[in-house]
Amino acid sequence: MREFNRGIDPKKNFKLIWGATMGILYITFAYFLVFTPFFESKLLPKGLRIILGVVFTLYGVMRVYRSWKGR
DSSP: OHHHHTTOOHHHHHHHHHHHHHHHHHHHHHHHHHHSGGGOSSSSOHHHHHHHHHHHHHHHHHHHHHHHHTO
């Protein structure tokens, strides 16, 4: 309860950690999608994997930015 006295909101702190963690996970998934052979198959050709990797990277960066901005 001392956190409330100092003006630190536990909900905001949790949202910051959760948003940053999810953003890092999206960026990591994009890396694995593009640069590792885990997802090489006929269902995901290389061009589609690169496009999805870029989309996931941008979304991950946006999530980290929004969580950092909202702190």
